[in-house]
Amino acid sequence: MVGGRITGLAVSDIRFPTSLEHHGSDAMHPDPDYSAAYVIIETDACDGLRGYGLTFTLGKGTEVVVCAVNALSIHVVNKNLEEIVSDFRGFYRQLTNDGQLRWIGPEKGAIHLATAAVLNAVWDLWAKQEGKPLWKLLVDMDPKQLLSCIDFRYITDALTEKEAYEILQNGLLGKKEKAMQGGVKQWLDKMLDANQRWEVKEAIEWVTKLAEFKPVWIEEPTSPDDILGHAAISKALAPLGIGVATGEQCHNRVIFKQLLQAKALSFLQIDSCRLGSVNENLSVLLMAKKFQIPVCPHAGGVGLCELVQHLIIFDYIAVSGSLENRMCEYVDHLHEHFKYPVIIKNASYLPPQDAGYSTEMKEDSVRKYEFPQGEVWQKLLSKP
Numbered sequence: 277m278v279g280g281r282i283t284g285l286a287v288s289d290i291r292f293p294t295s296l297e298h299h300g301s302d303a304m305h306p307d308p309d310y311s312a313a314y315v316i317i318e319t320d321a322c323d324g325l326r327g328y329g330l331t332f333t334l335g336k337g338t339e340v341v342v343c344a345v346n347a348l349s350i351h352v353v354n355k356n357l358e359e360i361v362s363d364f365r366g367f368y369r370q371l372t373n374d375g376q377l378r379w380i381g382p383e384k385g386a387i388h389l390a391t392a393a394v395l396n397a398v399w400d401l402w403a404k405q406e407g408k409p410l411w412k413l414l415v416d417m418d419p420k421q422l423l424s425c426i427d428f429r430y431i432t433d434a435l436t437e438k439e440a441y442e443i444l445q446n447g448l449l450g451k452k453e454k455a456m457q458g459g460v461k462q463w464l465d466k467m468l469d470a471n472q473r474w475e476v477k478e479a480i481e482w483v484t485k486l487a488e489f490k491p492v493w494i495e496e497p498t499s500p501d502d503i504l505g506h507a508a509i510s511k512a513l514a515p516l517g518i519g520v521a522t523g524e525q526c527h528n529r530v531i532f533k534q535l536l537q538a539k540a541l542s543f544l545q546i547d548s549c550r551l552g553s554v555n556e557n558l559s560v561l562l563m564a565k566k567f568q569i570p571v572c573p574h575a576g577g578v579g580l581c582e583l584v585q586h587l588i589i590f591d592y593i594a595v596s597g598s599l600e601n602r603m604c605e606y607v608d609h610l611h612e613h614f615k616y617p618v619i620i621k622n623a624s625y626l627p628p629q630d631a632g633y634s635t636e637m638k639e640d641s642v643r644k645y646e647f648p649q650g651e652v653w654q655k656l657l658s659k660p
Contacts, residue, residue: 277405278357278358278361278402278405278406279319279321279356279357279358279405280319280320280321280323280356280357280358280405281319281320281354281355281356281357282317282318282319282352282353282354282356282357283318283319283320283353283354284317284353285315285316285318285345285349285352285353285394285397286315286316286317287313287314287315287316287342287345287346287349287393288313288314288316288342288642288646289311289313289314289338289646289647290311290312290313290314290330290338290578290637290641290642290645290646290647291309291310291311291335291338291645291647291653292310292311292578292610292613292645293309293652293653293656294308294309294310295307295308295309295335299609300334300576300577300607300609302469302471303470303471303472303473304471304472304473305334305471308334308335309334309335309336310332310334310335310577310578310609310610311332311333311334311335311338311578311647312330312332312333312338312393312578312579313330313331313333313338313341313342313345313389313390313393314328314330314393314637314642315327315328315329315330315345315393315394315396315397316328316397317329317352317394317397317398317401319357319401321357321405323405325401325404325405326401326636327397327398327399327400327401327402327404328396328397328400328632328633328635328636328637329392329393329394329395329396329397329398329399329400329553329633329635330393330396330549330578330579330583330635330637331389331390331392331393331396331549331550332547332549332577332578332579332580333389337386340386341386341389341390341393342390344377344386344387344389344390345390345393345394347377347390348371348374348377348387348390348391348394349394351367351370351371351374352371352394352398357398357401357402357405360398361398361402361425363424364424364425364555365424365425365426365427365555368395368427368552368555368556369427369429371391371394371395371552372388372391372552383527383530383552384527384528385527388527388528388550388551388552389549389550391553392548392549392550392551392552392553393549394553395552395553395554395555396548396549396553396554396583396635397635398553399413399553399554399633400632400633400635400636401632403631403632403633404631404632406631407631408631409586409628409629409630409631409632409633409634410554410586410632410633410634411585411586411587411589411590411593411627411628414554414558414586414590414594415590415594419441419444419445419448420441422444422558423437423440423441423444425554425555426555426556426558426562427529427555427556427559428440428559430529430530430533431530431533431563433533434533434536434563434566434567435533435559435562435563435566439566440559440562443562443565443566443595444562444594444595447593447594447595447597448594449597467491467492467493467495468483468486468491468493468494468495469494469496470482470494470495470496470497470498471495471496472496472497472498472499472500472525474498475498476497476498476505476508476509479494479498479509480508480509480512480513483497483509483513483516483518484512484513484516487516487517490517491518492519493518493519493520493521493542493543494509494513494518494519494520494521495521495522495545496521496522496524496525497509497520497522500522500523500524500525500526501527501531503531503534503535503538503540504538504540506520506522506535506538506541507538507539507540509540510539510540510541511539519541519542519543520540520541520542520543521541521542521543521544521545521572522535522540522541522544522545523535523541523544523545523546523547523574524550524574525547525550526545526547526550526551527550528551528556529551529556529559529560529563532544532560532563532564533563536564536567536569541569542569542570543570543571543572543601543603544560544564544569544570544571545571545572545573545574546560546561546574546584546587547573547574547580547584548573548580548583548584548587549580549583550574554587554633557587561587561590561591561595561596562595564596565595565596570596570598570600570601570602571588571591571596571602572601572602572603572604572605573587573604573605574605575604575605575606575607576605576606576607576609577607577610578610578613579610579614579634579635579637581605581606581607581611581618581625582614582616582617582618582634582635583633583634583635584604585604585625585627585628585634586628586633586634588602588604588625589625589627604625606618606620606625608620612641613637613641613645614634614635614636614637614638615636615637615638616628616630616632616636617634618634
């Protein structure tokens with residue numbers, strides 16, 4: 277039974293010095309320190325459970341997200357968990373529509389990353405109190421309860437709540453059988469990733485020249501905010517059989533709505549921490565189903581694989597019902613710092629069995645890598 281009053285929220289700046297060996301570097305991010313704003317929430321419930329949440333960052337700027345989390349904490353502390361989950365849509369709107377804080381969003385940038393970290397912790401705590409992994413918590417929900425977690429504002433011209441309900445009702449067929457399966461395959465040798473490097477015409481020219489190698493997609497060919505640019509690239513490359521993939525830096529469900537409406541992408545890449553946690557990702561998964569676009573989540577980083585596996589497994593079991601043209605990124609990196617790391621077998625994610633959202637880090641890792649007082653950073657910062 278879910279319950280307990282939230283008595284405290286703490287947030288830490290956890291940074292791994294990956295820039296020392298240029299791990300994770302790309303054309304636009306040459307020296308990332310893979311990092312996270314790491315949230316812990318406590319309640320007065322006698323079970324002693326905590327909720328853990330995070331949002332992925334690249335080092336500098338994590339302190340900005342930490343400040344944003346602290347600013348949002350006023351909406352969380354002293355709330356009863358049962359009240360939150362019984363009106364999760366309302367709670368989501370409360371976080372994203374603070375009359376002053378929304379000015380530095382709304383629903384984008386550092387304030388939305390902070391929202392994701394807080395909500396990821398709430399979902400983790402809810403799943404733990406129910407004794408289920410997050411994907412199972414979602415799969416077991418009645419469609420009406422699941423939809424009550426989603427804010428449909430600004431997307432009803434693409435997906436109504438009634439249409440979403442019908443999708444989930446159809447997903448009930450064969451749900452049990454699909455739950456016994458699992459896994460999302462990888463196609464590592466047929467991907468191209470431009471990391472937002474090109475102009476629109478430049479992207480078309482380069483990928484056209486590479487068409488002889490038959491790539492499945494070009495990922496982030498231009499600015500992630502350029503919907504019409506992605507649409508132009510997608511239209512030009514379609515005759516060549518090359519798709520466009522984007523979404524890892526898509527701000528919110530409204531941008532995804534427009535990408536889908538403009539036929540600007542062939543593969544949709546959700547991110548467990550860029551969007552407003554599970555709540556907003558659910559709306560995007562349902563829109564992708566309506567538009568018949570496969571979801572291929574972004575992962576890697578700090579904890580993204582651990583989190584996004586729950587979303588893609590839920591998508592398969594309860595929404596899309598298909599593994600066709602679906603891939604989920606995986607990077608074998610930093611998993612050793614998590615209490616419940618991902619398990620990969622035969623190039624597939626195995627469904628997590630531990631209760632929660634797989635967000636909890638090991639206490640020793642938190643102590644070592646907390647910035648700037650962790651022992652690892654104390655040594656690095658003390659060097660001349």
